[in-house]
Amino acid sequence: MKTINNSNYIDGLKSGIPIAMGYFAVSFTLGIAAKKVGITAAQATIMSITNSTSAGEFAAISAIAAGTSYFELAVMQFVINLRYMLMSCSLSQKIDRSFPIIHRFIMGFGITDEIFGVSVSRKGKLNPYFTYGAMSLAIPAWAMGTMLGVIMGTVLPGNVVSALSVALYGMFIAIIIPPARENKVLAGLVAVSMVVSLLFSKLPFVKSISAGTKVIVLTVIIAGIAAVLFPVEEDDTDAA
Amino acid sequence: MQHNIYLYILVMATVTYLIRVLPLTLIQKEIKNKTIRSFLYYVPYVTLSVMTFPAILEATNNTYAAAGGFLLAVLLAWFKRSLFQVSIAACAMVFVLEMFL
Numbered sequence: 001m002k003t004i005n006n007s008n009y010i011d012g013l014k015s016g017i018p019i020a021m022g023y024f025a026v027s028f029t030l031g032i033a034a035k036k037v038g039i040t041a042a043q044a045t046i047m048s049i050t051n052s053t054s055a056g057e058f059a060a061i062s063a064i065a066a067g068t069s070y071f072e073l074a075v076m077q078f079v080i081n082l083r084y085m086l087m088s089c090s091l092s093q094k095i096d097r098s099f100p101i102i103h104r105f106i107m108g109f110g111i112t113d114e115i116f117g118v119s120v121s122r123k124g125k126l127n128p129y130f131t132y133g134a135m136s137l138a139i140p141a142w143a144m145g146t147m148l149g150v151i152m153g154t155v156l157p158g159n160v161v162s163a164l165s166v167a168l169y170g171m172f173i174a175i176i177i178p179p180a181r182e183n184k185v186l187a188g189l190v191a192v193s194m195v196v197s198l199l200f201s202k203l204p205f206v207k208s209i210s211a212g213t214k215v216i217v218l219t220v221i222i223a224g225i226a227a228v229l230f231p232v233e234e235d236d237t238d239a240a
Numbered sequence: 241m242q243h244n245i246y247l248y249i250l251v252m253a254t255v256t257y258l259i260r261v262l263p264l265t266l267i268q269k270e271i272k273n274k275t276i277r278s279f280l281y282y283v284p285y286v287t288l289s290v291m292t293f294p295a296i297l298e299a300t301n302n303t304y305a306a307a308g309g310f311l312l313a314v315l316l317a318w319f320k321r322s323l324f325q326v327s328i329a330a331c332a333m334v335f336v337l338e339m340f341l
Binding site: 014015017018021022039043046047050051053056057060064067068069070073074077078081082083084085086087088089090091092093095097101104105107108109111113116117118120121158159160162163164165166167168169170171172173174175176177178179180181186189190193194196197198201211214215218219222223224226227228230231232 | 243245246247248249251252253254255256257259260261262263264265266267268270271274275276277278279280281282283284285286287288289290291292293294295296299300301302305306309310313314316317318320321322323324325326327328329330331332334335338339
């Protein structure tokens with residue numbers, strides 16, 4: 001068992017490398033934003049270690065600068081980060097049930113878009129140590145990037161930051177495309193999701209919906225319709 | 241700022257952690273309902289697709305460079321290159337294209 005956990009941890013570290021790179025770039029810009037409103041390197045770093053959520057932290061920084069109330073900040077974070085709840089539901093079914101509940105409390109801390117992505121796409125049941133491996137590179141990179149962004153925001157050239165900022169999307173693509181190649185329903189689902197997402201960002205009225213809300217609404221609707229039209233057989237749901 | 245920054249951080253960290261940990265710890269049993277199982281199986285694909293596109297096009301300094309990175313990533317992912325390779329290639333593509341665009 002111990003060697004299985006170890007090899008899962010190492011696999012997790014490997015998946016954590018591209019995540020860490022992307023996080024570094026994104027959190028670097030987060031640090032620059034924090035510095036602009038007078039948040040110190042220590043404060044920004046603590047924020048990143050305890051939250052690890054890009055959209056949530058960006059929104060919080062402007063809200064904090066505006067002197068928002070604690071309650072408003074709480075509601076705002078709830079709305080922006082609600083998508084993690086869906087991911088958490090999905091992961092709850094994926095985790096190897098032979099592990100005690102304490103692992104779920106630790107893994108919960110690491111549910112970001114990217115760590116969720118690599119965890120849920122593991123073959124078979126999910127060994128928590130895989131997620132720990134990804135977390136142990138990704139979260140420090142997120143925190144380090146934030147800190148360095150505050151301290152030396154202008155040192156990293158703009159074109160490097162720009163290039164690195166697609167790292168996370170590249171990863172998402174590497175997660176969703178290979179299974180879509182094997183399964184027509186998934187391929188259709190990926191294509192439909194992207195097209196609808198594009199429409200939602202261009203059409204009047206709906207384009208004013210925030211990115212976080214858009215993800216939740218579209219996920220519930222599209223995955224819901226797919227579940228009714230194309231129910232998955234018992235064994236397949238573990239292979240995600 | 242008359243508010244305490246550390247209290248702000250505590251508030252946001254608490255809310256965000258609860259969102260993440262509650263379903264994971266409260267839903268311990270295996271869900272038997274076929275429709276819900278299917279829904280949860282489809283969730284990641286829809287979520288990641290919606291988050292990737294068209295957001296990737298706005299992530300860089302130049303939209304066309306981002307589009308190039310996107311297409312290269314899809315191509316490499318189709319041929320089952322690793323997460324790391326796909327990711328790096330997309331970055332490199334953007335970096336190179338932005339020198340010319």
